[in-house]
Every structure is written in C-alpha cells, then in structure tokens.
Amino acid sequence: MVFSFKPIILWTDALIAVLLLAGLVYGWTVLRHEHLRAPWKKVIRNTSGLVSMIVLTVFLVIGLLDTLHFRPAMEIQKNGERAYAVEVLSLLDLIVAPLRRHTEKTYSAPLSTHLFSKETIELADGRQVRTYPRLVYGGAHLKNPNQDRKSDIAKRGAFGLILALVFWCLAGSVLIGILARRRKIGLASCLKGVLRRQEEIPWNAALWTLLGLLLLAVPTIVLSLKYHIFGTDKVGQDVLYLALKSIRTGLVIGTLTTLVMLPFAVLLGIMAGYFQGWIDDIIQYVYTTLNSIPAVLLIAAAVLMTQVYMDSHPELFETASARADLRLLFLCLILGVTSWTGLCRLMRGESLKLREMEYIQAAQAFGVSDFRIIVRHILPNVMHIVLIAIVMDFSGLVLAEAVLSYVGVGVDPSMISFGTMINSARLEMAREPMVWWSLAAAFGFMFLLVLFANLFSDAVRDAFDPRVQTRAVRLQIFKKRLKPLEQETQP
Amino acid sequence: MLNYIIRRVLYALPILIGVNIITFSLFFVVNTPDDMARIHLGVKRVTPEAVVKWKQERGYDKPLLLNSSAPGTAKVTDTIFFDKSIKLFAFQFGLADDGRDIAYEIKTRMGPSLAIALPVFLLGLACYISFALMMAFFRATYLDFWGVVLCVAMMSISSLFYIIGGQYLLSKLWNLVPISGYGTGIMAAKFLILPVLVGVVSGIGSGARWYRTIFLEEIGKDYVRTARAKGLSEWRVMFKHVLQNAMIPILTGAVVVIPVLFMGSLITESFFGIPGLGSYTIDAINSQDFSVVRAMVFLGSVLYIVGLILTDISYTLVDPRIRLE
Numbered sequence: 001m002v003f004s005f006k007p008i009i010l011w012t013d014a015l016i017a018v019l020l021l022a023g024l025v026y027g028w029t030v031l032r033h034e035h036l037r038a039p040w041k042k043v044i045r046n047t048s049g050l051v052s053m054i055v056l057t058v059f060l061v062i063g064l065l066d067t068l069h070f071r072p073a074m075e076i077q078k079n080g081e082r083a084y085a086v087e088v089l090s091l092l093d094l095i096v097a098p099l100r101r102h103t104e105k106t107y108s109a110p111l112s113t114h115l116f117s118k119e120t121i122e123l124a125d126g127r128q129v130r131t132y133p134r135l136v137y138g139g140a141h142l143k144n145p146n147q148d149r150k151s152d153i154a155k156r157g158a159f160g161l162i163l164a165l166v167f168w169c170l171a172g173s174v175l176i177g178i179l180a181r182r183r184k185i186g187l188a189s190c191l192k193g194v195l196r197r198q199e200e201i202p203w204n205a206a207l208w209t210l211l212g213l214l215l216l217a218v219p220t221i222v223l224s225l226k227y228h229i230f231g232t233d234k235v236g237q238d239v240l241y242l243a244l245k246s247i248r249t250g251l252v253i254g255t256l257t258t259l260v261m262l263p264f265a266v267l268l269g270i271m272a273g274y275f276q277g278w279i280d281d282i283i284q285y286v287y288t289t290l291n292s293i294p295a296v297l298l299i300a301a302a303v304l305m306t307q308v309y310m311d312s313h314p315e316l317f318e319t320a321s322a323r324a325d326l327r328l329l330f331l332c333l334i335l336g337v338t339s340w341t342g343l344c345r346l347m348r349g350e351s352l353k354l355r356e357m358e359y360i361q362a363a364q365a366f367g368v369s370d371f372r373i374i375v376r377h378i379l380p381n382v383m384h385i386v387l388i389a390i391v392m393d394f395s396g397l398v399l400a401e402a403v404l405s406y407v408g409v410g411v412d413p414s415m416i417s418f419g420t421m422i423n424s425a426r427l428e429m430a431r432e433p434m435v436w437w438s439l440a441a442a443f444g445f446m447f448l449l450v451l452f453a454n455l456f457s458d459a460v461r462d463a464f465d466p467r468v469q470t471r472a473v474r475l476q477i478f479k480k481r482l483k484p485l486e487q488e489t490q491p
Numbered sequence: 492m493l494n495y496i497i498r499r500v501l502y503a504l505p506i507l508i509g510v511n512i513i514t515f516s517l518f519f520v521v522n523t524p525d526d527m528a529r530i531h532l533g534v535k536r537v538t539p540e541a542v543v544k545w546k547q548e549r550g551y552d553k554p555l556l557l558n559s560s561a562p563g564t565a566k567v568t569d570t571i572f573f574d575k576s577i578k579l580f581a582f583q584f585g586l587a588d589d590g591r592d593i594a595y596e597i598k599t600r601m602g603p604s605l606a607i608a609l610p611v612f613l614l615g616l617a618c619y620i621s622f623a624l625m626m627a628f629f630r631a632t633y634l635d636f637w638g639v640v641l642c643v644a645m646m647s648i649s650s651l652f653y654i655i656g657g658q659y660l661l662s663k664l665w666n667l668v669p670i671s672g673y674g675t676g677i678m679a680a681k682f683l684i685l686p687v688l689v690g691v692v693s694g695i696g697s698g699a700r701w702y703r704t705i706f707l708e709e710i711g712k713d714y715v716r717t718a719r720a721k722g723l724s725e726w727r728v729m730f731k732h733v734l735q736n737a738m739i740p741i742l743t744g745a746v747v748v749i750p751v752l753f754m755g756s757l758i759t760e761s762f763f764g765i766p767g768l769g770s771y772t773i774d775a776i777n778s779q780d781f782s783v784v785r786a787m788v789f790l791g792s793v794l795y796i797v798g799l800i801l802t803d804i805s806y807t808l809v810d811p812r813i814r815l816e
Contacts, residue, residue, distance in 0.1 A: 289509035294791035296757055300776045301514065301784050305521050308779075312526045395647065402649050407757055408777050422651055429655065443652045451647035458643070 005070040006084045010325040012252050012332075013067050019259050020064075039384070042463035047202045049459025051209045052452040058213060059247055059449055066092040066248035069321075088321040092248075096241060099224060102137035104236035107428075110437050111227045113139035113149055138228045153223065160219030167218065168211050175203065231437035234424060239438050242416050243445045249417035250449060253332060253401045254394040261336035261343070266386060269347020270374055274355050283348070287341040295338040296407070302334040303327075303409040324412035331404070331411060335397060343389045350382050384464040391457040395450045402446065418446045492807070496800060503796040507580070510792045514785050515576045524551035524571075531588075531779065549588070549782075550574055575785065584786040588778070593786050596771060603673055604755030604767030606683060611690035612752055616745060618691055619698030626699065627706035628729050639700065646696030653693040654762045661685055671764035686763045690756070705740045709733045738809040746802040750794035754787070 030036040043049040068091040071084040093100050107116035114132040122128050134145070142148045179199075180190035194203045220240070223229045230239035272283040290298075310316075310323065317323040354360060355378070363373050398418075404410035405419020406426075413420060425438035528545040529537050546552040553571050578585070584593035626638040662670035668685045709715065710733055718728045755769030764770070768787070775783035806813045 285505065285509070289506050289513070292506055292792040292795045293510055293513070293788055294751065294754065294795070297772065297784065297788045297791055298513075300772075301517050301781075301788060304776065304779060304781070304784070305517050308522045308526055308530050311530055312522070399649050402651055403758055406651060407761075407773055418649075422649075426655065429658075434659075439655065443649060446649055447647055447652075450649075451644060454643050454647050 004073040006073070008069040008071055008088050008319075008322075010069055010088075010322060011329045012256060012325050013069055015256050015259065015329070016064075016067050016252065019255055022259075039463040043459045044201055046459045046462065047205045048455045049463070050202055051205050052456035052459065054206060054209045055213065055448070055452040056456055059251065059452075062092065062244060063248040063251040065095065066090045066245060071319075086319055088319055090248075092244065096244060099238045099241040099244075102228070102238055104135050104138065104228070104232045105133075106232070106234060106236055107435055108135055108138060108228060108232045108236075110229060110231040110239075111138075111149075111153055111223070112231070113142060113145035116231075116435070135228070138232075139226060141226055153227070156222050156226065157219050160222035161215060163222065164211075164214040164218035168207075168214050171210055172207055175207070179203070230441040233421075233438050234428070239421075239441045242421055242438075243441045245416040246418045246421060246442065246445065247449065249328065249411060249415060250398045250401060250446070252328060253335070253411075254397045254453070256329070256332040257335045257339065257397050258390045258393050260333055261340035262386065262390070265340040265343040266347055266379070266382070269344040270351045270378055270382065272344075273348040273351030273353075274370070274374060274378065276352075280348075283344070287344050290337065291341045293338075296404075298338055299331075299334050299404060300407065300409040302337075303331060303404075306330045306334075320414055324415040327412045328415060331401075335400065339393060339397075343386070346385055346389070347382060350385060351378050354378050354381055388457075388461050388464055391453070391460045395453040395457065398446065398450050398453065402442075418442045492804075496804070499800045499803070503800075506796060507789075507792060510789065511576045511579065514788050515572060518781050518785060519571060519575075527551070527779075527781065550585075575782070579786065579789045585782055587775070587783050588780040593783055597768065597786070597790065600755075600766055600768045600771050601753055602767075603679075603765050604760065604769060605753060606679060607686050607690065607759060607765060607767065608752035608755055610683070610687045611694075611756075612745075612748065614687065615691045615694050615698060618695060619702050620741070622695065622699040623702030623706055624729060624734065626703045627710060627733070628725070630707065630710070639703070642696045642700040642703075644696070646700065648693075648696075650693045650758065653689050654759065657685055657689040657692075658762070661688075671762065673763075673765045682763070682765070686759050686765065690759060701744070702737075702741065705737050706733055709737045712736075735809075739806060742802060742805045742809060746805045747795070747798040749801065750798045751791065753794060754791055 030040060044053070069088050070090075071086075071088055074083045074085055105115060108114065109116055113135055115135060117132070118130050119133050120128050120130050121133055134140070139145055139149060139152070142152060176187060176191050176194065179194065180187045183190060183193075185193075193199055194207070197204055220229055224238075224240055228238050228240070230243065233239055233242065268283045268286075272280045306327065310327065317326065360373060360377055363377055368376075401410055401417060402419040402422055405417060406423050410419045411417045421438055421442040425435065425442065428435040428438075524546050525542055528542040528551070532541055532545060543552065551571060553574065575585070582594065584597070587593050587596070622638070626635045629635050629638075658670050661667045662685065668681055670685075671682075673679060673682050706729075714736070715728060715732060718732050719725075723731075753768065754772075755765075755767040757769040757773050759765070760767045760769035761773045772784065772787045774780075775787070
C-alpha cells in the first residue's frame with residue numbers, strides 16, 4: 001500500500017519556514033563577507049559556544065522534524081474520495097511512531113512493567129484479584145517480569161552504550177580523517193593535535209559533546225523500543241514522546257516571538273533615534289505605555305480575549321491542531337508586543353549615537369535619502385545588537401511559556417508543551433508515592449534546552465559585543481597564562 | 492524637585508490614558524459584551540434574554556462610547572467607556588463578577604502580598620549583591636568561574652521547579668514548614684518562610700550574574716585605577732568606590748519594582764495558597780472575571796509609573812551631581 005497523505009501547513013509552520021529561509025540567507029551573506037564571518041568564527045572557537053551549538057542543533061532538528069505536518073489518509077470511501085484523518089501528524093510522529101502508539105491505560109513508573117495503580121483483574125479461573133496489571137507495551141516481551149526486568153534493562157542498556165561508543169568512534173574517525181586530509185598531516189599527529197587542543201576550533205570539546213549526546217540518546221532509543229523509559233502519564237501516553245513534542249512548542253515560542261517583534265522594534269527604534277522630534281516623542285510614548293502595563297497581566301488579558309474570540313468563532317478552524325496552533329501564534333504575537341520595548345529602546349539609543357558619526361553626516365551632505373541612510377548605513381551597524389537580543393531572549397521565552405501555561409494563559413491545553421506537561425503533573429503532587437517522572441522529564445528537557453541556549457547566547461554576546469570583557473577574563477583562566485603586568489598595560 | 496515631580500505626574504497622565512485605551516479596546520472592542528456573556532453563560536443553549544440579563548447586571552448594556560439617547564452630559568458619562576474605564580482614574584474599580592467590591596479586596600489582599608514580596612525583594616537584593624561582589628572581588632579565579640557557571644545553571648532552571656522542589660523537600664520530606672496556606676499575625680511567619688526562600692533562591696542565578704557584570708564594568712573604569720594607584724587596598728576599592736559608584740545601575744533596576752511589589756507574585760501566591768493580590772488576579776483570570784483583570788492592569792501601570800518617578804528621585808540621593816530640574 002502506498003502511504004498517502006495530505007500536507008498541512010499550519011501558521012507557525014509557515015512562519016518557521018520563513019525564519020529558516022531568513023536564517024539561510026543570513027548564513028549565505030555571512031559566508032561571503034569576511035567581516036561578518038569573523039565574530040561567528042569567534043563563537044565556534046569558544047568551547048562553550050561550539051558545545052552549545054551542537055546540542056542546540058539536535059533540539060533544532062527534532063523541532064524541525066516536528067514542523068512538517070500532514071494528515072494521513074484513511075481507507076478510500078465509497079464515492080471514491082479519499083478521506084483524511086482528523087489528527088494532524090508530523091514527520092517526528094512517524095519516526096517515533098512506536099512511542100506514539102504505545103499508550104497504556106494510565107500512569108506507570110519509568111521502565112516498569114506494571115501499572116502504577118491497582119486494578120481489579122479477573123483471572124482465568126474466574127477469581128477476581130486486586131493487583132497491579134501488566135502494561136500492554138512496557139516490557140511486554142518479558143515472560144517473567146519480576147525476575148527478568150532488571151537484567152533485561154541492564155542488557156539492553158549496555159547494548160545501547162556499546163552501540164553509542166561504536167557510533168562515536170566512527171564519527172570521530174571520520175572527523176579526524178577529514179581534518180588530517182585538509183591539514184595534509186598523518187592521522188596520528190592530527191588526533192594528537194585535536195586532543196591537545198592545538199587546533200583553533202576546539203574539536204576535542206565537540207567530540208566529547210558528541211560522546212555525551214550519543215551515550216544519552218542511543219541507550220534511550222534502544223530501551224524505549226521495549227519500555228516506557230520516562231514512564232507514562234495520566235492517559236497512558238509515553239512521557240518521552242510528550243517531551244520530544246514539547247521541544248517544538250518551546251522553539252516556536254522562543255524564535256517566532258522575536259521574529260514577530262523584530263521589524264517593529266528595529267524600525268521604530270531606529271526611526272526614533274534618527275529622526276528625533278515628534279516622531280521620537282510618539283514612539284517613546286508608545287513603548288512607555290506598553291511597558292507600564294505589567295507583562296503577565298497584558299498577556300493574560302490578551303490571551304483571554306483571543307480565547308473568547310476563538311470560542312465564539314469555532315467555524316474558523318478545520319482541525320483541533322489548527323486551533324491550538326493559531327493560539328500558539330497569538331501567544332507569540334502577544335509575547336512579542338510585551339517584549340519589543342527593550343530592544344526598541346536599545347535601537348533608539350544606538351541610532352542616536354550613530355547619527356552623529358561622520359560617515360552619516362557625510363551621507364547626509366551628499367544628499368542621500370533618509371530611507372537609504374537608515375537601510376544602508378545604520379541598519380548594518382546595529383545588527384549585532386539585534387542578533388544578541390534574539391539569542392538572549394530565547395531562553396527567557398522558553399521559561400516563560402511554562403509559567404504562562406501554568407497560569408492558564410499559555411498555549412492551548414491540547415497542545416503538548418513543557419508548560420502543559422508540568423501543569424498536568426502538578427495535580428498529582430499530593431499522590432503517595434509521588435508521580436515524579438512527568439515533572440522530571442519536562443524540567444530536565446527544559447533545563448537542557450535553556451542551559452545550552454544561555455551558554456550559546458553568552459558566546460554570541462562575547463563575540464559580537466565589543467564592550468564585553470568577560471571573555472578576556474575567561475581566557476585567562478583557561479590558558480593559565482597570566483601575562484606580565486607591563487605587557488598588559490601596553491596598547 | 493517638587494516642580495519636577497509634578498511634571499512627571501502630569502506626564503504620566505497620557506500614559507495612563509493610553510493604558511486605559513489599550514485595555515478598553517482589548518476588553519470591549521475585540522470582543523463585544525455579547526460574546527463575553529455567551530462565554531460566561533456557556534456557548535450552547537444560551538437564550539438572548541439571558542445575555543441581556545447578564546449584561547444588565549454588570550452594566551455592559553450601555554453604548555460603548557456615546558449614548559445618544561441620554562440627555563446632556565450623560566451622553567458621555569452613561570457609557571461603558573466612562574463607567575468602566577474613566578472611573579478607574581478615581582480608583583473606583585466597581586464590583587467583581589461575584590458581586591464583591593474590588594477596591595475592598597485589593598485593600599485587604601495587599602498585606603499578604605507585601606508580606607512575601609518585600610522580604611523576597613530585600614533579602615534577594617542583599618544576597619545577589621553580596622554574591623556578585625564576591626565574584627567580582629575574586630574575578631578571574633576559579634571561584635569566579637564556577638560562580639558564573641553555577642549562576643548560568645541556576646537561571647536555566649524553571650521557577651516552577653524551585654517552587655515544586657522546595658515544597659517537596661522542605662514540607663513533604665522534612666516536614667519543616669506547612670506546604671501552603673496563610674495565617675494572621677505572627678502565625679503567618681511559618682507560612683512565609685518557604686515562599687520567601689524559594690523566591691530568593693530562584694532569582695540568585697540571574698540576579699548575581701547581572702550585578703557581577705555591573706561591578707565588572709565599574710572595575711574597568713579609570714577612577715578604580717586611580718584608587719589602586721593611590722595604594723588603596725583591593726578591599727577598600729571594592730566596598731568604598733566600586734559599590735558606591737555601582738549604585739546608579741543597581742537603583743535603576745531595583746527601585747522601579749518596589750511599588751509593583753504590592754501586586755504580589757502570581758505564581759508564588761497561587762502555589763502557596765496565599766490570599767494576596769497575585770492569587771486574586773490568577774483566580775480572576777481562571778474564572779474570566781474581566782473587571783478584576785482590568786482593575787489590576789490599571790493598578791499595575793500606576794504603580795509602575797510611581798516606581799519610575801521614585802527611581803529618578805533616588806538618583807539624587809546617591810549621586811549629588813544629579814539634580815532634578
């Protein structure tokens with residue numbers, strides 16, 4: 001049977017595609033200009049920059065796979081038309097199909113073979129027993145779960161670890177091979193150079209990161225084929241699946257919000273600083289007003305209003321996920337409205353400074369139009385601030401999503417996100433013994449995403465912001481080579 | 492100085508009007524009162540009579556901006572805009588959906604909110620500044636490096652985790668303090684320990700790192716080099732010169748939040764069951780009580796503007812060069 005489907009482009013999917021395209025165009029421009037390439041080289045040469053870039057790429061790939069949506073076809077109906085399922089799936093759903101399909105009845109602990117709560121089961125001879133029923137999928141291959149479970153998990157885990165090491169060795173040797181070929185040196189000396197950190201790019205850190213990722217990922221994949229590695233939630237869904245799906249929501253909130261606010265913040269900020277006078281007054285008034293409303297309340301009010309609007313216009317949405325998606329987009333919009341003021345103020349200050357520079361005055365004297373001055377002379381010179389703002393905002397927005405979803409003004413309850421995961425797990429806090437795995441998985445994944453986003457934003461800021469001194473401080477520590485005092489004071 | 496303050500207050504008026512217009516258009520133009528009534532009464536099987544009754548009870552049956560049927564000035568005053576938005580300026584918040592007076596609720600709930608927010612703010616400020624000073628004092632050493640690493644790790648953890656983790660550890664596992672609730676008078680103290688602790692700890696990462704960059708920026712300035720050249724000890728340089736000069740950036744961030752402390756923290760209060768303004772707001776959001784949300788938005792912006800004015804005044808206290816004219 002040919003797998004047939006109907007592609008679905010949700011609003012956020014389209015915007016992510018736009019963002020990706022913009023990123024590719026930016027990357028292409030950077031590659032062609034040496035002066036733009038220099039700071040990015042700095043980011044890659046920074047150990048934490050490279051490490052966080054690798055980890056974030058993994059998150060990004062998962063998020064992008066989860067962005068390609070479609071509706072799978074059902075059997076052909078009598079009138080010859082093909083009907084499509086109501087649920088919208090993504091490529092990620094296809095890849096992790098076992099995780100998605102293996103739903104149990106209700107809670108089960110990580111790697112367990114039995115449900116978390118007792119149920120009355122009828123035995124073959126008609127007697128009724130109250131016990132923990134076996135899971136339908138988790139550890140279903142075991143004949144004698146109580147005895148074999150631990151050894152089976154250990155066996156599979158060890159297999160996963162060995163597999164991870166094999167993959168790592170393969171990837172490492174490919175990398176060393178390429179490097180050695182490029183440097184035209186022997187493999188052994190190249191390996192030595194990498195391990196002793198004589199290369200400009202910290203390849204050794206990249207290799208260790210890869211090892212860490214593989215050691216985490218491969219055993220997880222191996223075990224999750226037969227078990228629920230993070231347990232199941234209230235309706236029996238695999239928690240690992242939920243966590244993987246949450247990544248896209250987090251990424252969408254973190255990136256689209258900035259994409260939405262960016263044009264306003266940059267354009268208005270530059271206009272305020274460049275034109276001054278009444279334009280400046282109006283723009284300052286607008287952002288002071290928006291800024292003076294407490295952000296959470298503005299978001300709450302706006303989300304409530306969109307909710308009312310959506311409830312009273314249910315005919316606008318074809319599927320439940322289209323509805324949830326539009327709400328996510330609105331959340332991004334509203335978050336963007338509340339968070340653009342900071343960047344706008346920075347832009348204004350910077351262009352106030354720039355417009356007094358000689359080269360702008362020269363352009364004005366030559367009769368270059370204001371629009372051209374802004375686009376050609378001011379915009380490229382504030383781009384580093386914009387970039388820093390984008391990466392700095394990301395982690396805060398991911399964290400904010402969880403809090404907002406808890407307050408009840410976040411994403412749609414039907415949308416899988418870290419916030420909704422935490423929110424539903426929170427209700428089980430009082431249970432004895434505690435259902436902790438849902439919370440742990442959500443917090444763990446969120447921590448990793450936010451931590452590496454923070455490290456990445458630090459590396460980007462160090463590379464792009466000429467004022468930052470922390471980098472110099474850090475390098476001193478790593479190289480343990482404190483220069484003599486005279487040398488330091490010399491220009 | 493008085494002139495300056497008066498001018499600032501007058502300048503705040505257009506901002507408050509702007510806030511009002513934004514909330515008004517959010518609450519009444521994007522969705523008509525009819526929509527809201529239908530949501531409140533349940534979307535299906537709602538009779539037009541019920542909608543009219545709901546609107547009448549809450550005073551939403553008037554025209555939005557101009558009441559052409561009313562005589563004289565009532566043309567303007569007998570409208571939703573005047574009734575629900577302009578009256579906010581006189582701090583007349585009206586009634587909540589459950590019939591209680593919002594102004595009274597705000598007055599009684601301010602205390603508990605402040606009882607948490609103020610200790611969190613003061614203790615937090617003291618903690619963050621001392622950690623930051625320590626890191627700046629030992630800059631470019633392993634202590635500083637690992638301090639920053641710890642800060643980055645701590646600021647990467649969701650604030651919800653601190654709350655849940657704190658409740659689990661201190662209340663459930665060690666049985667030291669009650670998990671949530673609130674008491675009156677001195678009894679409140681035992682309920683306050685955990686939320687205050689959680690509030691301070693959850694901010695350490697970003698707080699300490701933020702102040703560290705401020706101190707490092709100050710340390711790079713010329714007067715510090717001069718002070719060292721005079722032969723002052725590093726200790727004296729840090730506490731006498733750097734700390735005093737860093738007061739301006741510290742105040743910029745700190746003073747503005749003081750008035751907003753009255754609003755309390757939405758998350759903390761609802762997690763710990765404290766009857767403050769934060770949990771009031773969250774309840775209003777969950778029950779879609781728009782008049783309360785509107786009142787809180789207005790109150791929040793008033794307090795924020797008060798904070799901005801206070802910030803300017805505080806500058807004159809720490810920096811004699813600044814005069815407010």
